[in-house]
Amino acid sequence: MQPGDTQSGVSFELNEEQRMVQASAAEFVDREIIPRISQLDRGHELDMGIIRGMAERGMLGAAIPPEYGGQGLDFVSTALVCEEIERGDGGFRTLLSVHLGLNSLTLLRFGSEEQKRRYLVPQAKGEKIACFGLTEPNAGSDVSALKSTARRVGDLYLLNGQKTWISYAHVADHFLVFAKTDRDAGHRGISAFLLDRSMPGIETRDIRHKMGVWAGSTGEIFMSDVEVPEENRLGGEGEGFKIAMYALDMGRFTVAAGALGTIRAALDASVKYANARTAFGRPIGRFQFVQEMIAEMVRGLETSRLLVLQAAWLKDRGVRNTRETSLAKWHATECAFQAAHMAVQIHGAYGYSAEYPVERLFRNARAPLLYEGTTEIHKMMQAEHVLGYRRLDG
Ligand SMILES: Cc1cc2nc3c(=O)[nH]c(=O)nc-3n(C[C@H](O)[C@H](O)[C@H](O)COP(=O)(O)OP(=O)(O)OC[C@H]3O[C@@H](n4cnc5c(N)ncnc54)[C@H](O)[C@@H]3O)c2cc1C
Structure with missing residues (x-):
């Protein structure tokens, strides 16, 4: 067993790659985030330049394999990136959570090859920003209470509903959202869909006057008769939960x-x-x-x-x-x-x-x-x- 080799045993020592990832993220945070964060936070300003810097360093695709545009890092390294970024500010770590954790890694697991090429690759390269829309005004912890609907019409779905408290909704290009394809089937009636901002019927709005993450982004998604092709359903019908x-x-x-x-x-x-x-x-x-x-x-x-x-x-x-x-x-x-x-x-x-x-x-x-x-x-x-x-x- 090599020190830090989490594949073959437990070790409390980082391997060389993990140390390099940690040092590079720490250097980025010390140079790009810490000197400016107080001003950004007080000004309620989301600095897309910092996000571009994270993308250029491969952070937005950290745990995604290289064949899909990512860095192919292990989860120890991915954790180190999250730790360093939050040492700078929780708002930018939140981006990693929604873009990489909730969206991209889920696409990697459940996406078709075509969905991975269209959505995952540009996300892993940091060319597109992704978010995750589960919560609704009347459905948080109780996911099965969600009210958004996806009604099948021919070979597409019509999505209607509202998502709230969605991190980075207002700047995202891609959305992974959950809606009911069967209103009477509880959590078994939920399906998952990949949306992009260019689809007519999608609107987003920032949430103002929140307690924290002022230098980040938290918003809402409004879906009004959004026509989503069947090939944009992630997984099978009813597999959303x-x-x-x-x-x-x-x-x-x-x-x-x-x-x-x-x-x-x-x-x-x-x-x-x-x-x-x-x-x-x-x-x-x-x-x-x-x-x-x-x-x-x-x-x-x-x-x-x-x-x-x-x-x-x-x-x-x-x-x-x-x-x-x-x-x-x-x-x-x-x-x-x-x-x-x-x-x-x-x-x-x-x-x-x-x-x-x-x-x-x-x-x-x-x-x-x-x-x-x-x-x-x-x-x-x-x-x-x-x-x-x-x-x-x-
Ligand atoms: C800054 C921020 C960013 C967010 N980003 C996202 C995002 O990107 N995507 C997204 O989908 N959502 C996001 N959320 C929403 C978040 O996931 C929900 O707020 C969370 O799931 C809780 O739901 P709720 O607010 O509706 O509270 P509720 O579910 O209504 O809960 C209210 C209270 O009741 C308690 N409670 C509820 N059910 C039980 C139970 N069974 N047993 C015991 N206690 C219970 C809760 O613990 C809580 O104390 C974000 C929220 C915040 C604040």
């Missing part, structure tokens, strides 16, 4: 890996501040209550990393990893929110100001507890698995 669950196994992994970046950013800022700020004649880092918060961040970082690596190891082996990925996502996002919360506390009133990065980290760290399965949904999944009410493996 299964496809969405597979997509979430991929997306959640990128969210969990990204959370490590928030914990690191919170910890780095806190260590710096705790050593510099004095109170009662000593650096605040000398106080045990402050040390406790720093220690909790370290614990959150290390335990989250182990869960992310466990999920990556299973993914690289092609083994079902729903349970492990759910656990990694739940734990890492909760640890990231706690780390950001404690970082604000350590910074005192300055933590409440945009002068320091921890205020942005705190706002951004809230959303991952909601999307790709709320914390409660992940608790329910873990409990129901061990109680024997559902299987998350095998």
Whole structure:
């Protein structure tokens, strides 16, 4: 076994390729994102130049095989990219989650050869931006409640409905959306469709006044009699729920890996501040209550990393990893929110100001507890698995 060779055994050492991927992503974040993110965030500005930079470095196709325009990286490397990007800002990691995790990796698994050539290749090369539209105004955790319809007319479908809280909807070229082909069949009546912006009847809108990810994009999709050819259905009719669950196994992994970046950013800022700020004649880092918060961040970082690596190891082996990925996502996002919360506390009133990065980290760290399965949904999944009410493996 070679160090870092996740194919043949467990290792805690990165191999050379993984180290190179990590160093290159870190350099990009330090040069392109960190110096500008505070201004972009305050201005609610999505910088497409940063996204182009990510695309040029192959990040948008990280885990996609080279034959489909990607980098062919393993899941450890993909996790490292997500971690570094979120160390810069959660908004850009969200793009990786929807474009690569939820959309492209799902296309790779379920797409026909023709669909992969038309949609996956330009996505992996970063020439087209992709999003994932599952959530609706009245259907979030309860996916089977979705109301969008896909009515078959000859050899096409007419799609109608609304998707909300869709990351990057307003800038995406490609959309993977879910709609009911059979309204009475519950989750078995859902099918998946590939849409592109050029199709008449699609409109998008940005959501304003949200709590965080101000330098990212969150929007809505409106579908009004969108004519979707049969060849744009992903998988079989009624397979949409299964496809969405597979997509979430991929997306959640990128969210969990990204959370490590928030914990690191919170910890780095806190260590710096705790050593510099004095109170009662000593650096605040000398106080045990402050040390406790720093220690909790370290614990959150290390335990989250182990869960992310466990999920990556299973993914690289092609083994079902729903349970492990759910656990990694739940734990890492909760640890990231706690780390950001404690970082604000350590910074005192300055933590409440945009002068320091921890205020942005705190706002951004809230959303991952909601999307790709709320914390409660992940608790329910873990409990129901061990109680024997559902299987998350095998
Ligand atoms: C910034 C952001 C970006 C997003 N991006 C996307 C995207 O790109 N694509 C997309 O499709 N969606 C996206 N979402 C939507 C997200 O996935 C949903 O918000 C999430 O699935 C929860 O659905 P909901 O908001 O309707 O809450 P609900 O499902 O209505 O839940 C409300 C509350 O009830 C609890 N609850 C619900 N059911 C249960 C249960 N069975 N047991 C216990 N508690 C329960 C929940 O945990 C929560 O606390 C995004 C959301 C945000 C905030």
